[in-house]
Amino acid sequence: GQNIDQPTEMTATEGAIVQINCTYQTSGFNGLFWYQQHAGEAPTFLSYNVLDGLEEKGRFSSFLSRSKGYSYLLLKELQMKDSASYLCAVIRVGGATNKLIFGTGTLLAVQP
């Protein structure tokens, strides 16, 4: 089976750092994505981790530990426009199917 857990909501202050955690249990794991989704819009790609460790991309970093079934997304120098839902999604490959299993998302509110 598959299960992905993320906090439902988080609040942070403009200019601060926030870490959004994601734990997963799934068979056939083959990578983990983080997507950002503003209300009423499509998810947009933030990061992809397939090996253990930290991937840094500007203000956003993502970490993966496959042995622990754990990932986090780190957002630095928060801006008001970072207020959005952050979706953790695991790639599960069965045969040739590339299937994304999403968590319910973490709604981040950035306050002045």
Place this chain on the structure above:
Amino acid sequence: ETGVTQSPTHLIKTRGQQVTLRCSSQSGHNTVSWYQQALGQGPQFIFQYYREEENGRGNFPPRFSGLQFPNYSSELNVNALELDDSALYLCASSLEPVPTYEQYFGPGTRLTVT
């Protein structure tokens, strides 16, 4: 913008009706996946099409069906609509089903069933 387009943007249907949603893939992408996203939830995988064939399906009943055309555009059809089908429907295209994993999402179609 991802280059993936969907139509219509919004749609209102009555319970029991049928609906067709459309998706145009990013240029060069031969794989399309469809997702249903209920309010406050993450997207749920419906099915994937690769080179005009269904290539995997999630836990959705047979009244959810799809097509992919030679130009790799795609349709999602839902028969006998139910109130719980009200959701944002997202399509995502990718270069191949494997090993390229990044999927590019369209803006979605907001379906309301009354």
